[in-house]
Amino acid sequence: MAAVAREYAELGWPCYPGAHVGADRACSCDRIGCPDPGAHPVSAAWAHQASVDPDVIGRWWEKRPEANIILPTGRVFDVFDVPAAAGAIALDRIERDERPVGPVASFGDERYLFFVATRGAPVDEDEWWSCHLDTLPEDVAETPGMRWHCRDSYVVAPPSVLPYGREVAWVRPPERDSLPDPLRLLEVLADACEGA
Numbered sequence: 001m002a003a004v005a006r007e008y009a010e011l012g013w014p015c016y017p018g019a020h021v022g023a024d025r026a027c028s029c030d031r032i033g034c035p036d037p038g039a040h041p042v043s044a045a046w047a048h049q050a051s052v053d054p055d056v057i058g059r060w061w062e063k064r065p066e067a068n069i070i071l072p073t074g075r076v077f078d079v080f081d082v083p084a085a086a087g088a089i090a091l092d093r094i095e096r097d098e099r100p101v102g103p104v105a106s107f108g109d110e111r112y113l114f115f116v117a118t119r120g121a122p123v124d125e126d127e128w129w130s131c132h133l134d135t136l137p138e139d140v141a142e143t144p145g146m147r148w149h150c151r152d153s154y155v156v157a158p159p160s161v162l163p164y165g166r167e168v169a170w171v172r173p174p175e176r177d178s179l180p181d182p183l184r185l186l187e188v189l190a191d192a193c194e195g196a
Contacts, residue, residue, distance in 0.1 A: 002061030004159060005069050006054050011174060013076050014050035017042050017060045018068035018156060026163045028066070037163045039156045041070045047152065068160035068168075073118070074151030077102075077179050080114040080189050081147040081155070087112020090185075090192035091171070099184060103174040105158055108166035113155055114189065115174070116182035145193045148182075 005015040020038050022028045027037035034040075042064065043049070050072045051057060061067060073079050082090065084106060091112070094101045103115040149155055160168040 001065065001067060001069060001159070002058055004157075005057045005061060008069065008071065008157065008174075009052040009054055009057055011076075011176070012052060013174075014052050014072055015057055015157075016046040016050040016070040016072065016154075017064050018070040018160065020064075020066040020068050021161055021163050038068055038160070039162060041154065042067065046070060046154065047072060069157040070154050071157045073149040073153045073155060076118060077115045078118045078182055079149040079153075079155045080116060080182070080185065081107075081149055082112050082114070082189055082193055083145045084110055084112055086145060086189070086192040086195070087114070087171075089195060090114075090189045093188055093192065094185065097188075099188070100180040101172065101185070102177070102179040103170065104172040105155075105168055106171050107156065107168050108162050110166075112171065114185060115179055116185055117179040118150065119182065146189060 008015050018038070019027050019029045019034070019040055019042055027034040029040070029042070050070070087104070087106075091101070091104060101114070102117075105113040105115075107113060156162075156168050158168045158170050162168065
């Protein structure tokens with residue numbers, strides 16, 4: 001995990017250690033009945049402490065070698081998080097139409113994560129909605145099943161391990177290319193969510 005976290009840091013992607021699947025329980029955290037086993041940061045300070053410093057990353061994973069990898073969003077990239085069936089439909093359409101697409105990861109067999117350029121903190125906040133991890137996908141009527149991870153959010157990165165042998169894996173691994181404009185992918189992903 002430490003080696004992969006350093007690779008992300010080389011791309012300029014800040015990382016932070018996440019919880020992991022426990023040997024005798026679903027999650028390594030102390031919360032009884034953890035709602036997101038192995039899929040959350042080890043500390044509430046993740047947003048301030050996430051780093052690209054290889055020495056810091058090395059120390060973190062030396063203390064927690066099994067820790068999953070957390071990538072904060074809204075800094076270098078945002079992530080569209082869609083149901084896996086919709087993600088596969090969208091990816092086929094994007095490739096068929098020869099649209100630019102960035103890295104895409106699968107979260108277990110349940111979700112696809114599309115990495116796109118971030119808009120950060122736009123001048124006109126009305127043009128961009130905030131998306132926190134506690135937002136229910138059903139709250140976004142125009143795009144059912146879609147989450148937009150931007151500021152104050154994060155995603156779990158490959159090769160993180162989830163309960164029941166599930167994992168986070170790359171469908172399209174990251175390269176050094178620039179990330180696509182989110183607005184160019186939003187329509188395709190929204191259509192795929194409605195059709196899936």
